[in-house]
Amino acid sequence: MIIQYYKSQSTVKPELIDDSSSKYVTYLRKNIVEKQIIDELSGDSYTMYEYDEAKLTKEQYKQYLEELSIMDIQQQRADIDYIALLSGINLWR
Numbered sequence: 068m069i070i071q072y073y074k075s076q077s078t079v080k081p082e083l084i085d086d087s088s089s090k091y092v093t094y095l096r097k098n099i100v101e102k103q104i105i106d107e108l109s110g111d112s113y114t115m116y117e118y119d120e121a122k123l124t125k126e127q128y129k130q131y132l133e134e135l136s137i138m139d140i141q142q143q144r145a146d147i148d149y150i151a152l153l154s155g156i157n158l159w160r
Contacts, residue, residue: 072119080116093128095121
């Protein structure tokens, strides 16, 4: 699954994964940067958060989690194969 991220910002620090604020959408966020902004008119300072955000339907998010799980299993298998190779163990006998 290819996930499309868009630039976003908020005065409230966002969660990396938000699956509770909407019944239909799950938000994925990354690259969260906190910035102090000074209002030019009043001189007041406030915090702004800039980040990349993707919106997935609940079904897309479920599929995304399944793909992450498969990738994790594949990485674990690759790690085992590498350790076996370094140890001289043949796992394919």
